[in-house]
Each structure stands twice: as C-alpha cells, then as structure tokens.
Amino acid sequence: MPSVGRREFLKLSVALGASLAWGCTPVRPSSSGWRERRDLYPQGVASGDPDDSSVLLWTRRPYADGRDNATLHVEVADDPAFTRVVAKTTARVQAGSDWTCRVLVGHLQSAREYWYRFVDEEGNGSRIGRTLTAPAPDDPRPSRFAFVSCQDICEGYLNAYRRMIYEDERATPEERIGFVLHLGDFIYEVVQYPDQVKDGHRYDRRITFPVKFPKGKIVAKNRFWAPDSLDDYRALYHAYLQDPELQDARARWPFVAMWDNHEFSWQGWQSIQEFPGTEGWVPAQTLKVAANQAWFEYQPARVLPPGSTLDVFTAPHVVDTLVKEFDDDGLGTEPNNRAAIDSLIAYRALRWGRHIDLLITDQHSFRSRDPGSHDEINPLFADDTLGFVPEELWAQLDAGRDYADGHPPATLSFGDKSVANYRAGEAPQTVLGAKQKAWFLERLRGAKATWKIWGNSLGTPDWRVDPQHLPPALGTWSGAGYGLMATGDWGSTYRERAEIFDAVRDAGITGFAIVAGDRHSFWAGYAAKALPPAAFEPVGVTFVGGSLCSPGMVEANEHNLKADNPLRPLYVANPGGGPPQATVNLLMHHGVRSALEFASSGDLQKARALRNPDLAPHLSFVDMGGHGYATVRVDARTMVTEFVCIPRPIERSTRADGGPLRYRVRHEVALWRAGEKPQMRQVVVEGDAGLSV
Numbered sequence: 001m002p003s004v005g006r007r008e009f010l011k012l013s014v015a016l017g018a019s020l021a022w023g024c025t026p027v028r029p030s031s032s033g034w035r036e037r038r039d040l041y042p043q044g045v046a047s048g049d050p051d052d053s054s055v056l057l058w059t060r061r062p063y064a065d066g067r068d069n070a071t072l073h074v075e076v077a078d079d080p081a082f083t084r085v086v087a088k089t090t091a092r093v094q095a096g097s098d099w100t101c102r103v104l105v106g107h108l109q110s111a112r113e114y115w116y117r118f119v120d121e122e123g124n125g126s127r128i129g130r131t132l133t134a135p136a137p138d139d140p141r142p143s144r145f146a147f148v149s150c151q152d153i154c155e156g157y158l159n160a161y162r163r164m165i166y167e168d169e170r171a172t173p174e175e176r177i178g179f180v181l182h183l184g185d186f187i188y189e190v191v192q193y194p195d196q197v198k199d200g201h202r203y204d205r206r207i208t209f210p211v212k213f214p215k216g217k218i219v220a221k222n223r224f225w226a227p228d229s230l231d232d233y234r235a236l237y238h239a240y241l242q243d244p245e246l247q248d249a250r251a252r253w254p255f256v257a258m259w260d261n262h263e264f265s266w267q268g269w270q271s272i273q274e275f276p277g278t279e280g281w282v283p284a285q286t287l288k289v290a291a292n293q294a295w296f297e298y299q300p301a302r303v304l305p306p307g308s309t310l311d312v313f314t315a316p317h318v319v320d321t322l323v324k325e326f327d328d329d330g331l332g333t334e335p336n337n338r339a340a341i342d343s344l345i346a347y348r349a350l351r352w353g354r355h356i357d358l359l360i361t362d363q364h365s366f367r368s369r370d371p372g373s374h375d376e377i378n379p380l381f382a383d384d385t386l387g388f389v390p391e392e393l394w395a396q397l398d399a400g401r402d403y404a405d406g407h408p409p410a411t412l413s414f415g416d417k418s419v420a421n422y423r424a425g426e427a428p429q430t431v432l433g434a435k436q437k438a439w440f441l442e443r444l445r446g447a448k449a450t451w452k453i454w455g456n457s458l459g460t461p462d463w464r465v466d467p468q469h470l471p472p473a474l475g476t477w478s479g480a481g482y483g484l485m486a487t488g489d490w491g492s493t494y495r496e497r498a499e500i501f502d503a504v505r506d507a508g509i510t511g512f513a514i515v516a517g518d519r520h521s522f523w524a525g526y527a528a529k530a531l532p533p534a535a536f537e538p539v540g541v542t543f544v545g546g547s548l549c550s551p552g553m554v555e556a557n558e559h560n561l562k563a564d565n566p567l568r569p570l571y572v573a574n575p576g577g578g579p580p581q582a583t584v585n586l587l588m589h590h591g592v593r594s595a596l597e598f599a600s601s602g603d604l605q606k607a608r609a610l611r612n613p614d615l616a617p618h619l620s621f622v623d624m625g626g627h628g629y630a631t632v633r634v635d636a637r638t639m640v641t642e643f644v645c646i647p648r649p650i651e652r653s654t655r656a657d658g659g660p661l662r663y664r665v666r667h668e669v670a671l672w673r674a675g676e677k678p679q680m681r682q683v684v685v686e687g688d689a690g691l692s693v
C-alpha cells in the first residue's frame with residue numbers, strides 16, 4: 001500500500017478541484033441501491049491521470065428542475081459486480097461546473113483494475129466504468145499504453161476505438177492497455193452548419209451536424225461556425241461525449257489528455273485567434289479562458305487551475321484586448337493574455353512503473369507566432385506552383401535575429417524574388433515558451449524510467465522533399481537544395497527542436513521517444529535535429545499516430561488534385577488503372593524520382609531503386625492516409641510501437657471488432673546506450689502497408 005497519507009491526499013484533491021474518496025478496509029458489498037439510468041448521465045463516465053495509488057473519476061449528471069446543485073454517491077470496487085467496494089464518497093455536481101464532477105480516489109493498490117459508478121439521491125446510477133492504477137515505480141513488468149488524436153465526429157466515425165476495445169478485451173491481462181494518451185483534437189471547435197456544406201459532403205465524407213452552439217460566431221468568410229462563449233465550448237463536449245465509441249473508450253480506460261489546437265481555436269496561439277480570411281488577429285482572452293474551463297470540466301486530469309475551489313473552475317476576469325507587445329520569448333505581455341493562458345496549466349508528468357516516464361507538453365498556449373503566417377512573405381511565392389518552402393529560407397524565418405550567430409540576412413529570398421527580412425529583429429520561434437521548456441528539460445534530465453516518452457501533440461519529423469530532382473516538365477524549383485512540404489509544427493521549429501535534442505545528447509539520456517498526433521498520418525523514425533548534408537545524429541525515436549477519423553492529406557489529394565494536374569503523380573497515382581495509391585508516401589520517404597517511377601510503372605522495387613538516400617534518413621515509415629491508433633509496449637530492453645490502421649472511417653462500423661484492418665505494423669527499438677544510435681526494425685504483422693514502408 002502506498003505511503004502517501006490521507007491528509008496530503010485531501011490537500012491534493014482540493015488543489016485539483018476534486019472530491020476525495022479513500023480506499024478503505026474492510027471491503028463491503030455495495031449499499032447504494034444503484035439502478036442504471038444511462039439517460040440521466042448522457043456523457044457517461046471517465047477516469048484520468050492515474051498514479052500508483054490514485055486516479056481521478058468523472059461524470060456529468062445534469063438537472064433541469066431549477067436546482068443549482070445535487071449530491072452524487074461514488075463507489076469504487078475491485079469487482080465489476082460491486083460486491084467488494086473499496087472506496088466511497090459523495091461528490092457535488094453544480095450548475096456552475098455544467099453538472100460535471102471529478103473525484104480523486106486515493107489509497108488504492110498499484111497496478112490494479114477497479115470499477116466505479118455514480119448514484120444520485122434517488123438511486124439513479126451511471127453506467128459502470130473501469131479504470132486502472134499505475135504500476136509502482138519499481139515494478140519491472142512490461143507496460144503498454146495507446147496513443148490517439150484527432151476525432152472530428154462531424155466528418156467520420158470512431159471505429160478505431162471499437163477495434164481497440166475489442167482487442168483489449170481479448171488480450172491477456174499483462175498485454176492490456178494501461179491508459180490512453182489522447183494527444184488532442186478531442187473536439188473540433190470549427191463546425192459547419194448545413195448551409196455551409198456543399199452537397200452535404202467533403203472529400204469522401206458525409207458531413208453530420210451533431211453540434212449546435214447556443215451562441216456561436218461565423219468565421220473564415222462564412223466557412224465555419226466557432227464557439228463564442230463558455231456554453232458553446234461545453235456544447236462541443238456534450239455532443240462528442242455522446243458518441244458511443246468515445247464514451248465506451250472513456251469507460252474502459254483511464255485517459256491522459258492534452259489539448260492540441262482545436263480545443264481552443266484552429267489557428268490560435270496564446271489567447272489570440274486567427275482565421276483564414278479578413279478577420280486578422282482576433283483578441284480572444286475570454287474564449288481562451290472558456291476553452292480552458294470547458295476542458296477542465298470535461299477532462300479528468302491532474303491539472304491545477306489557480307484559485308479553484310472544489311469542483312468549480314475559477315475563471316479569471318479577462319477582457320479581450322489586442323496583444324501588440326511580445327517579450328524575448330515571444331510571449332504576449334498584455335496582462336489579459338497572461339491571465340488567460342495561465343488560467344489552466346496543463347503540461348505535466350506521469351510515471352508508469354519502472355519503464356515509463358511520460359512528459360506531456362502544451363504546444364499552443366505559450367507558442368510564439370508562426371513565422372510563416374505573416375502576409376509579408378506572400379510575394380515570394382506569387383508565381384510558385386510547387387508549394388514547397390526552401391529549407392534555408394525557413395531556417396531564416398525560424399531563427400529570426402539569432403540566424404547565423406546573430407547575423408540574419410537583410411532580405412528573404414526565393415528564386416528571383418525577395419522581401420525585407422521581417423524576422424531580422426525578432427526572437428527565434430518557440431513552441432513551448434521559456435517557462436514550460438525549462439520545466440520540460442529539467443524533468444527530462446531527471447527522468448529515471450527506462451523510457452522517457454514525450455507526449456507531444458505536434459509531430460517532430462521534418463516534412464522534407466527534394467524538388468531539386470524534379471524533371472523540368474513538372475516545374476522548376478527556385479530554391480537551393482531541399483524543400484519543406486509543410487511548416488507550423490516541430491518539423492520546422494529547428495532551433496528549439498535542436499535545443500531539446502542537444503539536451504538529450506548532452507545529458508546522455510537513452511530511451512528517449514516521442515509520440516505525437518495532429519498530422520492525420522502515421523510516421524515512424526528518428527529524432528534528429530538535422531539531415532544530410534548536415535550530420536545526421538539521432539538522439540531518440542519519434543512516432544506520429546494517424547487520426548482516429550479526421551480526414552488526412554491523401555484523401556484531400558485524391559479530391560483536390562485533378563487528373564490533368566501534372567503534379568498529381570507526386571501525391572496520388574493509379575498506375576494501370578487500379579485504385580488510387582498514395583505516392584506522396586514515396587515522395588516524403590524516398591524522393592520525387594521514386595514517386596514518379598511508381599506513378600508511371602506501378603513497380604515498387606523499381607521505384608525504391610531510385611530513392612534519394614539523403615532525403616529522409618529520419619523516416620522509416622510514413623502513411624499520409626492512415627487512420628487508427630497506436631500502442632506502445634515497453635520493457636527493460638525494448639520499445640515496440642504498433643500502428644493499427646483501419647480503412648477510411650466514413651461510416652460507423654456495426655461490427656463488434658469495429659471493422660476490418662488495413663494493416664498492423666510494429667516498430668521495434670532496442671534500448672541503446674548513451675552515445676549509440678537507436679535502431680528501428682519493422683514488421684508488417686497483418687495486412688498491406690502499401691507504399692508506406
């Protein structure tokens with residue numbers, strides 16, 4: 001039994017805004033009179049952020065009879081029939097927290113399975129949830145978790161959760177998933193109403209309309225509705241948590257959640273919103289606080305909202321004010337901006353047995369402005385048809401005044417065009433911000449578990465392409481050297497990424513692994529700050545999980561690149577008239593020559609023979625069209641990351657297993673010693689991974 005005392009737990013539960021339940025002996029059968037009434041708990045139950053003696057529980061029990069609060073009883077048992085109740089307490093739900101509540105259950109045993117449920121004063125009960133506690137820090141047994149992201153329920157179905165549940169129920173106890181790491185886009189705040197969707201479809205998707213904002217605002221030239229109040233953000237969670245697959249997943253495993261962009265705002269950063277169109281910067285301090293409050297109310301996470309009291313998020317008073325000044329770390333100094341982003345600090349760490357130290361960071365609340373989103377750069381690309389950004393140009397944008405040891409160029413150039421270097425006086429780009437980065441590096445250096453896993457909503461591998469090898473018929477690349485297919489995440493945050501990877505190298509940290517989401521695609525490879533012709537020196541391994549259901553680049557390419565577009569073969573091709581295949585996977589992994597060879601001959605071997613070995617030594621797998629989930633299994637020697645890829649989830653599967661698989665691929669990494677390079681081995685266990693390997 002863990003040694004943390006009841007008094008400390010009580011303090012912790014108050015700080016977390018949770019009621020406390022205390023594991024007790026003797027165990028007794030339930031006496032709550034529970035009768036299941038799922039309709040009265042429409043968002044189900046959930047648990048989150050377990051440690052080796054405690055876990056947070058969650059539910060929502062709304063009332064519409066005029067009262068403003070009610071009391072629920074909570075029972076925790078070590079059997080699903082509740083004949084052995086090990087902890088119970090009461091918890092208050094209130095209108096002020098949208099009728100949600102969180103309960104911290106302490107004094108539990110490590111590495112154990114528990115069941116929990118809520119009962120109101122009339123005996124109306126929630127569904128039963130299952131949760132798990134973490135193994136003790138010295139527990140040497142292997143551990144396993146899943147990581148997921150990007151679940152737009154207006155555009156697809158969460159069949160991947162159904163598959164995950166099905167497999168987990170059939171796994172041996174020691175192979176079961178311990179927790180689900182949700183890396184964000186749990187909700188999508190931009191939604192469309194019927195009049196905004198042409199023909200009711202986008203790509204292969206039939207758009208549905210489960211979200212209706214009580215208030216809402218129209219953004220991006222009437223392309224979307226977005227939340228404009230706390231109740232609007234809450235409405236998103238109401239709708240999402242009524243999805244049966246998501247609700248079943250939350251009732252089966254503890255979740256460890258971190259937001260990505262859409263929990264606040266699509267192109268938002270700090271407390272600022274930006275939308276494509278004419279809105280410019282939209283000061284949105286009140287909406288950042290509202291987004292944080294709704295997240296706090298709906299995610300049972302060990303996060304500390306300053307000044308909170310039991311169950312209720314204490315929202316700071318903020319006023320929407322344009323942020324004009326930034327400090328040396330890119331952080332807006334405007335006081336309402338500071339108050340809004342500090343209203344909930346979500347970065348945190350979790351220990352899971354001997355083998356996992358999980359560090360989870362926030363990529364949006366503290367980040368500096370994306371240096372590519374300035375309009376000043378547009379003239380450089382006025383005549384460009386390829387859509388790639390030269391690496392060197394991006395390095396100048398990323399580093400700002402620190403480029404070339406403090407000697408940034410006066411102009412930014414692409415081909416024969418140039419503009420004044422608007423970044424020459426500005427600080428280097430940061431995703432984490434100074435304070436969070438200091439926390440992260442300190443925790444990383446102090447991590448003692450075999451595997452130091454960075455749960456990070458944004459992917460780190462470079463999106464590199466080699467347009468210098470394009471045949472002239474397809475266009476002339478005006479850049480010198482390599483290009484980038486996309487920017488905006490860690491793949492192009494060169495300086496800060498290098499700072500982190502250098503810290504890993506300098507501290508002799510082994511077992512460093514990154515798991516990420518956001519890209520709506522599966523990637524596996526190596527964490528390296530630079531690529532050839534610079535020295536390629538990986539310090540760890542890096543993975544990106546496919547979206548649970550949100551559309552990815554391949555689907556967009558299939559629809560947006562018309563058959564007569566000369567660039568189409570780089571992205572999608574159907575050699576011999578077969579179904580479309582994602583040549584973009586070859587483009588990213590092996591280069592333009594490989595992609596074009598496959599597009600014309602359909603011969604993968606011939607295509608691979610033309611690969612550019614210097615393009616992407618950091619990649620060992622890329623599927624720009626994959627959906628599904630990923631699992632990680634670690635022990636003292638090995639990390640095995642499995643990608644479970646499903647077909648495009650455009651209809652809800654009615655099968656118990658969630659439908660068929662496209663493929664299952666395993667990436668095995670043996671623990672390396674300090675100074676050694678990690679080595680990854682791949683096994684396609686099931687199905688056909690197509691052009692991804």
Ligand SMILES: [Fe+2]
Pocket residue numbers: 149150151185518520547550
């Ligand atoms: Fe997403």
